Amino acid sequence: MAKQFKLQLSQAYCIDTDSLIELKRYPKDVFPSVWQKIESMAKSGDLISHIEVYKEINEGRDEIVDWCKSHRKILKDIDDCQSTEIKKVQAKYDANVWAIEINKTGPWADPWLIALALCEQNAMVVTQESNKPNRIPFVAGLLGVKALNLIDLFRTIGIKL
Numbered sequence: 001m002a003k004q005f006k007l008q009l010s011q012a013y014c015i016d017t018d019s020l021i022e023l024k025r026y027p028k029d030v031f032p033s034v035w036q037k038i039e040s041m042a043k044s045g046d047l048i049s050h051i052e053v054y055k056e057i058n059e060g061r062d063e064i065v066d067w068c069k070s071h072r073k074i075l076k077d078i079d080d081c082q083s084t085e086i087k088k089v090q091a092k093y094d095a096n097v098w099a100i101e102i103n104k105t106g107p108w109a110d111p112w113l114i115a116l117a118l119c120e121q122n123a124m125v126v127t128q129e130s131n132k133p134n135r136i137p138f139v140a141g142l143l144g145v146k147a148l149n150l151i152d153l154f155r156t157i158g159i160k161l
Helices: 017-025 032-044 051-058 063-070 080-092 095-102 110-119 136-142 150-157
Strands: 012-015 047-050 123-126
Touching: 012 110, 017 051, 017 063, 017 150, 032 047, 032 150, 047 051, 047 110, 051 063, 051 110, 080 110, 080 136, 110 123, 110 136, 123 136
Parallel strands: 012 047, 012 123
Antiparallel strands: none
């Protein structure tokens, strides 16, 4: 009898600006297990983000910017799928909030990160934001995308500090 194999989809985690910045609280020399796992996930494609997140982070010009530059492949550019999904994302935001955010001079990665999660199979968003209207966890949830914070990510992927 031939063995049957079940195809396992890997879990994608779409990481937000605030979670990448929060990672600075875990220095590599003190928390090597965190960084080993984050590095491994970045290399395997399980940890992804959006180019708009990089634009937000680039305003800080620190070690997280350097880390993102050295892991450029995690940063996804806008594609056709995201361009379609962004319309669904926009519909879940308050129209006034949307207008204010898109008219600011700096980048606004939140809706693009949610659109990316919608386009990726089996994706979750990693953010430090609270679950309130017009914030990532709330909007993502309305679209069926789970959001978790960095500590919940550590629990989910089995990081023990």
